[in-house]
Amino acid sequence: MPREFTNIPTNMVMGFLGAGKTTAILNLLQQKPFGEKWAVLVNEFGQVGIDGAIFAASGAIVKEVAGGCLCCAVGLPFQIAVNRLLTEVEPDRLLIEPTGLGHPKRVFDMLADGYFRTVLDMRASICLVDPRKLSDSRYTSHENFVDQIALSDVLVANKMDLADQAAVQRLNCWAEQSHPPKIVVAQTVQGKLDIAWLDLTRNPERRAVFPNAHQTGAIHQIPELILTHKDRPSLNEADGYRSFGAVFPEQSCFDYARTADFLSQLKAERIKGVLLTNKGWFIFNAADGLMTIAQCKPSANSRIEIVARQNNWQDIPSALNRCIINSCSDSN
Structure with missing residues (x-):
C-alpha cells in the first residue's frame, strides 16, 4: 500500500x-x-x-x-x-x-x-x-x-x-x-x-529584497562547443556567468598530474569534476583559485562542470582532450 x-x-x-x-x-x-x-x-x-x-x-x-x-x-x-x-x-x-x-x-x-x-x-x-x-x-x-x-x-x-x-x-x-x-x-x-x-523553525516572515529577480527565461543554453569525447557538451549562460559541462564515455581515463595542473591554472569561478584517472577516481573541486582533490568511489562515467565569467571557452575542449590517456591500467 x-x-x-x-x-x-x-x-x-x-x-x-x-x-x-x-x-x-x-x-x-x-x-x-x-x-x-x-x-x-x-x-x-x-x-x-x-x-x-x-x-x-x-x-x-x-x-x-x-x-x-x-x-x-x-x-x-x-x-x-x-x-x-x-x-x-x-x-x-x-x-x-x-x-x-x-x-x-x-x-x-x-x-x-x-x-x-x-x-x-x-x-x-x-x-x-x-x-x-x-x-x-x-x-x-x-x-x-x-x-x-x-x-x-x-x-x-x-x-x-x-x-x-x-x-x-x-x-x-x-x-x-x-x-x-x-x-x-x-x-x-x-x-x-x-x-x-x-x-530549527523556519520564519515565513522573511522577505526577499528583490522579489521579482531571476524570472523564467533568465538562463539559456548555448550548444556551441563540440568535444570529441561527447556529442554535445553543454554551455549555459546567465547573469554574466557561463557554464561548460561534459560527460565522457565510460572508458575515458585522465592523466592525474596533467588534469590537476590544467584545472588548477584555469581561471574559473567554480570547477567540479568526478574523473577516472590513472591513479583512480577523484573529485576535483576548485573555487577562488584553490583546488582540492579527494579520492572517491567509482562513478558511472567521468564528468566535469566549469562556471566562469571569462569568454575564452574555445580552448577548454581541446585542453581536456589532451588530459585523456589511453589506459587506466595503473589506476587503484
Missing part, C-alpha cells in the same frame, strides 16, 4: 558559487542519525550533474534537476523530481541544494503552499557565505546573492580559515540588518554545520 507522505522535514541549503554547499551537505549526511534515510534534491546551473555524482559517490540518495535554476524550473519538472524522490526513497528528511546562481523565493513559495504544504515540513533554511565576498560589489550587488542571505534563517560564514577580522565584521553587519533577525549566525570551516540547526 503506498505511503501517504506528510510533514517530511525539509531544509534548503543555499549559497552563491563556491560558498561550500556541497561540502556542507556531505558533512550533514555524515551526521545523519543511524537508521534514517535522507534524500538530496540537487539543482545545478549547467546541464551536466556534478553534485549529484559527488553525493552518489558518498552513498547518498539523490535526484537532480539540471540545466537551469530551481527558481526558473519551478513547475512541473521540479514537482515531478520531488514526488519521485519521495515515492522512490520514502525519506525521513529532504535536503534541497539550489544552484548558487539561483534565486530562492519561488522555490520557497512553491514548497510552502499548494500540494507540498502538507507533504513537506519546511524547517530552517541555511545560507553559507564566503565572508571575503562581502567586500566585492560584484557579489553584494547581485540580486541572488543578496536574497539568499535575506531568506535564510541560519547564516553561516564558511571558509573562516581564509577570512580576516574585517570580513567577520562585514558579515555581522549584514546579519544585524536582517529583519526578522537570524536564528543563528555562525562561523565555520570546511562546511561543518551543526545538525541541530536543521530542526
Whole structure:
C-alpha cells in the first residue's frame, strides 16, 4: 500500500558559487542519525550533474534537476523530481541544494503552499557565505546573492580559515540588518554545520529584497562547443556567468598530474569534476583559485562542470582532450 507522505522535514541549503554547499551537505549526511534515510534534491546551473555524482559517490540518495535554476524550473519538472524522490526513497528528511546562481523565493513559495504544504515540513533554511565576498560589489550587488542571505534563517560564514577580522565584521553587519533577525549566525570551516540547526523553525516572515529577480527565461543554453569525447557538451549562460559541462564515455581515463595542473591554472569561478584517472577516481573541486582533490568511489562515467565569467571557452575542449590517456591500467 503506498505511503501517504506528510510533514517530511525539509531544509534548503543555499549559497552563491563556491560558498561550500556541497561540502556542507556531505558533512550533514555524515551526521545523519543511524537508521534514517535522507534524500538530496540537487539543482545545478549547467546541464551536466556534478553534485549529484559527488553525493552518489558518498552513498547518498539523490535526484537532480539540471540545466537551469530551481527558481526558473519551478513547475512541473521540479514537482515531478520531488514526488519521485519521495515515492522512490520514502525519506525521513529532504535536503534541497539550489544552484548558487539561483534565486530562492519561488522555490520557497512553491514548497510552502499548494500540494507540498502538507507533504513537506519546511524547517530552517541555511545560507553559507564566503565572508571575503562581502567586500566585492560584484557579489553584494547581485540580486541572488543578496536574497539568499535575506531568506535564510541560519547564516553561516564558511571558509573562516581564509577570512580576516574585517570580513567577520562585514558579515555581522549584514546579519544585524536582517529583519526578522537570524536564528543563528555562525562561523565555520570546511562546511561543518551543526545538525541541530536543521530542526530549527523556519520564519515565513522573511522577505526577499528583490522579489521579482531571476524570472523564467533568465538562463539559456548555448550548444556551441563540440568535444570529441561527447556529442554535445553543454554551455549555459546567465547573469554574466557561463557554464561548460561534459560527460565522457565510460572508458575515458585522465592523466592525474596533467588534469590537476590544467584545472588548477584555469581561471574559473567554480570547477567540479568526478574523473577516472590513472591513479583512480577523484573529485576535483576548485573555487577562488584553490583546488582540492579527494579520492572517491567509482562513478558511472567521468564528468566535469566549469562556471566562469571569462569568454575564452574555445580552448577548454581541446585542453581536456589532451588530459585523456589511453589506459587506466595503473589506476587503484
